[in-house]
Amino acid sequence: MSEEIEGTRPATDEATHKEQQEIDDNVISPEKAEEVKLKARYPHLGAKPGGSDLLRKRLQKGQKFFDSGDYNMAKAKVKNKQQLPAVTPAEKAEITGDHIPTPQDIPQRKPSIVASKLAG
Amino acid sequence: MAGAGGGGNDVQWCFSQVKGAIDDDVAEADIISTVEFNHSGELLATGDKGGRVVIFQQELESKNQPQCRGEYNVYSTFQSHEPEFDYLKSLEIEEKINKIRWLPQKNAAQFLLSTNDKTIKLWKISERDKRPEGYNLKEEDGRYRDPTTVTTLRVPVFHPMDLMVEASPRRVFANAHTYHINSISVNSDCETYLSADDLRINLWNLEITDRSFNIVDIKPANMEELTEVITAAEFHPNQCNTFVYSSSKGTIRLCDMRASALCDQHSKLFEEPEDPSNRSFFSEIISSISDVKFSHSGRYMMTRDYLTVKIWDLNMESRPVETYQVHEYLRSKLCSLYENDCIFDKFECCWNGNDSVVMTGSYNNFFRMFDRGYRQDVTLEASRESSKPRSVLKPRKVCTGGKRKKDEISVDSLDFNKKILHTAWHPQDNIIAVATTNNLYIFQDRLTSIQ
Numbered sequence: 001m002s003e004e005i006e007g008t009r010p011a012t013d014e015a016t017h018k019e020q021q022e023i024d025d026n027v028i029s030p031e032k033a034e035e036v037k038l039k040a041r042y043p044h045l046g047a048k049p050g051g052s053d054l055l056r057k058r059l060q061k062g063q064k065f066f067d068s069g070d071y072n073m074a075k076a077k078v079k080n081k082q083q084l085p086a087v088t089p090a091e092k093a094e095i096t097g098d099h100i101p102t103p104q105d106i107p108q109r110k111p112s113i114v115a116s117k118l119a120g
Numbered sequence: 121m122a123g124a125g126g127g128g129n130d131v132q133w134c135f136s137q138v139k140g141a142i143d144d145d146v147a148e149a150d151i152i153s154t155v156e157f158n159h160s161g162e163l164l165a166t167g168d169k170g171g172r173v174v175i176f177q178q179e180l181e182s183k184n185q186p187q188c189r190g191e192y193n194v195y196s197t198f199q200s201h202e203p204e205f206d207y208l209k210s211l212e213i214e215e216k217i218n219k220i221r222w223l224p225q226k227n228a229a230q231f232l233l234s235t236n237d238k239t240i241k242l243w244k245i246s247e248r249d250k251r252p253e254g255y256n257l258k259e260e261d262g263r264y265r266d267p268t269t270v271t272t273l274r275v276p277v278f279h280p281m282d283l284m285v286e287a288s289p290r291r292v293f294a295n296a297h298t299y300h301i302n303s304i305s306v307n308s309d310c311e312t313y314l315s316a317d318d319l320r321i322n323l324w325n326l327e328i329t330d331r332s333f334n335i336v337d338i339k340p341a342n343m344e345e346l347t348e349v350i351t352a353a354e355f356h357p358n359q360c361n362t363f364v365y366s367s368s369k370g371t372i373r374l375c376d377m378r379a380s381a382l383c384d385q386h387s388k389l390f391e392e393p394e395d396p397s398n399r400s401f402f403s404e405i406i407s408s409i410s411d412v413k414f415s416h417s418g419r420y421m422m423t424r425d426y427l428t429v430k431i432w433d434l435n436m437e438s439r440p441v442e443t444y445q446v447h448e449y450l451r452s453k454l455c456s457l458y459e460n461d462c463i464f465d466k467f468e469c470c471w472n473g474n475d476s477v478v479m480t481g482s483y484n485n486f487f488r489m490f491d492r493g494y495r496q497d498v499t500l501e502a503s504r505e506s507s508k509p510r511s512v513l514k515p516r517k518v519c520t521g522g523k524r525k526k527d528e529i530s531v532d533s534l535d536f537n538k539k540i541l542h543t544a545w546h547p548q549d550n551i552i553a554v555a556t557t558n559n560l561y562i563f564q565d566r567l568t569s570i571q
Binding site for chain 2: 029030031032033034035037038039041045054055056058059060061062063064065066067068071072075114115116117118119120
């Protein structure tokens, strides 16, 4: 900041004033100090923080799936993990979604709904 | 100043009950996502990420223990929403219950609205304590009798049976929201309600499911120009034509439905002027309002943003009349709170029955109460350690710097995974429901004997 060359320069006054402003900022505003920290870690962070990127991410929350088949496979995988913790090594080796499943791989029955623990 | 902050300066909060599993391994479905008392306070509903609703009912006061108000026990539980798949967008529609709102009671049955991201449902909860017996054509177990064996006729009679509470979906209000529903609010006319998503607010009639009126639409023609979203909306408690909605930029708009069919033009705009020299990268994010609630009187409204709770007088748009710091010590932690996404946590807030005290949650399972009249505030904790029956809650203090006193906790020791986002206050009494991640705590004030 103090490298600007101006016509008339009350140089020392201006430099110290700006330094004072910076010190003031850090003393008065911990928020600005945090901002400096963040920009140091992520130099490419957008200039308009509250703007379109954040909002658009918010508007489209949720994991995107390729199609409904992919979604159902992922759901079956999660339910299997939750319902059958003691799984044989052979079954563990087969991960659905990574290969084309055969009818034997897909769980036959829709798992029953588990009651809320608040009601227990 | 033990127990300060709640309907008088000598309220002491005591542990009453805790619901939910003790183990630390929390299944995602068990995460509580909403808590709401009904209008009488007799019923307390919770919704969770698994799409389930659990309703607790307060037991009548027992004569043996006049000091204790009734306990809340499970009354009904049902699966409100199931996960769905949006085929057009290839996205999952979560079954998580975003909000529950009770309808005022009109007859023996209770009604509530529950909503996930896309669909609102009206549930009827009714009691059955009688059963007809003595049919002519059916046996008691339901099998049909051979009609040729019927020689006499009798009139079926109702006999008492064990109480059965049934929940049935009476209306399903679907396909009206492109974006994710964040709020529902029942109108004081008890005929209509609003539902709000990120960009639009719709008005429904409780009887009609195939039609809804759009009353606010802030979607820009070009999505690149999008600068703010709707974060919460609520109808005025007694003026059926008035509602408010808050935005991610920290503004609240009050709209009058008599002015026009589409309320894109607000009647009032509530916004606190910001000092531009204080502006930082985080300013807009932490100013985003996560909850807005009218006072019971309808004269004030309260907003919650990341660090503060603000009370606004509806007659004054220029600035709030009161501002309370919830956890100002987090201002110097914003960088890490941005990195771990905590800065986007949506805290709710609530009023007590006579609008004298407000409450909101924080981290480390702390929650805060602000007494508006006595200008006192207190920090309490919902934890298993302080959950002996009727034990008085000890006020907690966060040490912000320098020497840490005994019993204080330093900012760096706070557990940011233990967040209290949802709290509710009984409409009349000093009974509060505080939801941690997967447990529901109920606290009551210790009724002091009248001298």
